[in-house]
Amino acid sequence: MATDDRDVDEHLKLDEMLLAALPEGGKVVSVKPSGLSDYCNTYRIEVKLPDGSSQVFFEKEGTGEEGRGCVESAFVSESATYEFVPEHVPRPVTMGVYKSRPDKHFFLAHFVEMIEDDIPRSESYIAAVAALHSRSMGKSPTGKFGFPVNTRFGNLEQDNTWTASWEVYFTRQMSDYLEREDAAHNGEPHEELERLRPLFLEKVLPRYLRPLETNGRSVTPCLIHADLWPGNVKYMNDGETACMYDACAMWGHNEVDLGVFRNPRYPFGKPYLKEYWKRVPISEPEEDVDNRNTLYMLRSQIMLSILYPHDPKLREIFVSNMRLLVERVQEEEATECDRPVAQSHL
Template sequence: MATDIRQVDEKLDDNLLAALPEGGRVVSVTPSGMSDYCSTYRIEVSMPDRTTQVFFEKEGRGQEGLELTQSAFTSESTAYQFIPEHVPRPIARGTYKSRPDVHFFLAEFFEMIEDDIPRPDSYMSAVAALHSRSMGKSPNGKFGFPVNTRFGNLEQDNSWTDTWEEFWTRQMRDFLEREDAAHAGEHHAELERLRPLFFEKVLPRYLRPLESEGRSVTPCLIHADLWPGNVKYKEDGETVCVYDACAMWGHNEVDLGVFRNPRYPLGKPYLKEYWKQVPISEPEEDVDSRNTLYMLRNQILLSTLYPQDPKLREIVVSNMRLLVERVEAEEVEGAQNNAGPMPHAHL
């Protein structure tokens, strides 16, 4: 157990100190980063051998805080199994002895370069390693995760599911219902028109072929929130640190949706770098549409988190419309081809 030697009125909780190195002395605790849903701290510990160890703490309150820290610990621990060179080592999750309504997640602290988005080769080497090393290692061969994880403070239903189409359809229904609830009282006629078509036409068209005609999706561990705020260079400026996952076992291409999102300065160079290392799922000709489909997840969740920004909802509508129109155009073309040439009139 560590001891808190700071000259302050409120020392670190005993259960948190018990998770820190034996014999260590806490010399500083400072805020670390920004979060809308929890408190985060940098904890510096002086060791008996005169070295210093630094830790990251995420703190949440109440039931939401309990679930948030559980999500963080389980996500980061699972990712660390596969890419330990890129993920800060998770150490503990627990509840304060002095305040039973406060919960914590503790991990190693990495110094990172804040304002530098990693190059495509550095960024995607970590993503490709996570997917390749975890491919086929879902604990029960299914899609899902042992706990429901969090995108911001939005719960993600990770109930174990046998097929990818079933899993993704359930999540999209849930996400769109919550997006609608976040915009309560804001009727959007075009979104109401598109929503049933999205489930009746778009999802079967782009998900079902992945698991038909002898094809299958092998679950791998996906991070599910790979925006640039969660991927930074370590101090060496070469190795990237990947953190703040809302993990699940799913189709690897889900993690690529964020790279298409115009909200982030990423784009095609990052996708091309990934495809150098991981093959495109079959049918390959659908990859662009699947990428748009998976991007929608991120956009729907952002529209839910920030309903005061109407542009976010319009982006959801625009991309949903694009996919619906693409499928309907295919249907028209298919009908025309099946009809064959018009017969000649006999005079």
């Protein structure tokens, strides 16, 4: 067990259970806030070891049932991603509960120094993402889509019940998110969204998901990060290697992670997508990839509208993209209806 003999108020010293997770014989040198988090507190903990060297750790702590869920999501997600890409993920240590506060939960990992202001260029960013997908492809512990626990996008719980079909799994999640998006806005009427929602669920999702699993095709689950916005991927201090963290992991279709690169909210765009396709093949049918990319972008846009309901722009953004996909499917259907039927000469 480490010790915390800092000259601070007793209530500011580290809890006994957290000290037990730190290196044996270490002495806590400093505890400082680390980064921004809307739902948990985060800290940088420096520990001096008996040999005179130092180690630095990252702690995330949350209170109550919501805090427990966020901490569990962080620990299990980071442990899973670290297994496949340890060079790109901070090494998890443990999760636990404070002895002094049984309602307070914590996640502990090794702290990685990163360059805060720079967004990794496409080659570095994609090297980490593609490595995670490629190394984990086909290694789902059940062979299905899902995850051992329900992970969190912010504090938004993600239903990760193991499911054999990607279409069924993703449709269930999207239906759930749209219900929660409505609840987050207190059922506030939105005529266009009400019109589009059933068309999206009943026409768009089958149109772009079902072909992945029909006519001899299938989706092989891989581990995805599921929250690759720029705040969760930074350069390590070498200015070359990308570090990924704060995942809300699940075993799913690898292309889900690419939705963020299309989102105009973030400074990515086509160079990141092109770099990814150099390393990982496009799923068949290839001709649907652009629309699937829009669909997977829509997932995170809906989730943001749930988390920040007081920003009306977020709702209008995802509604406009939903309209785009609905109209594309309707145009396809109209073309099919207008196509002349071949006459039989028998």
